[in-house]
Amino acid sequence: MDPALHASKIDLPETTRKEMAVLLNARLADAVDLSTQMKQAHWNVKGTSFIALHELFDAIHGETLTHVDNLAERIVAMGGVAFGTASVAAHQSGLPTYPLDIVSGSDHVEAVSVALAAFGRAIRTAIATAGAAGDADTEDLFVEISRAVDKSLWLVEAHAQGGERM
Numbered sequence: 001m002d003p004a005l006h007a008s009k010i011d012l013p014e015t016t017r018k019e020m021a022v023l024l025n026a027r028l029a030d031a032v033d034l035s036t037q038m039k040q041a042h043w044n045v046k047g048t049s050f051i052a053l054h055e056l057f058d059a060i061h062g063e064t065l066t067h068v069d070n071l072a073e074r075i076v077a078m079g080g081v082a083f084g085t086a087s088v089a090a091h092q093s094g095l096p097t098y099p100l101d102i103v104s105g106s107d108h109v110e111a112v113s114v115a116l117a118a119f120g121r122a123i124r125t126a127i128a129t130a131g132a133a134g135d136a137d138t139e140d141l142f143v144e145i146s147r148a149v150d151k152s153l154w155l156v157e158a159h160a161q162g163g164e165r166m
Contacts, residue, residue, distance in 0.1 A: 008079035012135060020130060020138050021080030026092065027126055027142070028071040028084055030119055033093035035064040036086070037115050040098050047105040049159060056159075057112065060152045067145050074141055094122055109159045116153040120146060 005017055012020075038061035045053045072082035083092075095118050099111055123146045130139035 004081060006079040006081075008077075010078055012078065016133050016135055017078045017080065019133055020078060020135050021075050023126055023129055024071050024075045024080070024138065025083050026094070027122060027145075028068065028075070028082060029089045029092035030095050030122055031064055031068045031071055032084055032086065032089035033095050034115055034119050035061055035068060036089075037095070037098040038064055038112070040100070041108045041112050044103055045105055045108045046103045049105040053105050053108060053159065056155060057108070060112070060116075060156070063148055063152065067148070070141060070145070074138060078138075095119060106160065109156055112156050113153060113160070116149055116156060120149040120153060123149060 005014060005021065008017070010017065038057050042054055042057035042061060045057065047053075068084065072084050075082040095115055098115065099107070102108060102111060123142050127139055127142040127146060130136075130142055
């Protein structure tokens with residue numbers, strides 16, 4: 001989507017603001033998708049690790065909603081328009097489609113790990129793009145998100161490590 005920009009006195013060139021609005025909207029679509037994937041896992045996980053995973057996936061969902069809000073607010077702060085609907089996310093997300101036919105804790109751990117890793121990869125690419133564009137604030141936002149996503153990935157992957165079975 002090619003967002004129109006509202007007038008803003010923010011000290012970034014219009015071309016940079018427009019480029020960042022496009023980049024931020026792409027990651028916003030990913031974040032909205034990721035939030036729904038976390039709820040899918042939260043609702044449908046089964047097995048002996050149910051409560052731990054149920055609560056972990058819900059916590060990651062909540063954290064992801066914070067990322068959604070921060071991404072959208074950064075877009076709007078630069079005079080852009082945030083495209084944060086589920087419909088836009090369904091069409092624009094770069095994340096892999098979450099499998100709907102899984103129930104075991106280990107299968108959800110794998111699917112959530114794949115989603116978090118893909119989101120983290122896209123965010124790290126966005127860090128470089130924002131830095132190259134000279135937008136330190138957007139770069140910093142992406143760094144903050146990257147750090148949180150890496151921690152979430154660690155917490156999820158810990159359930160598949162150490163030889164324990166689910």
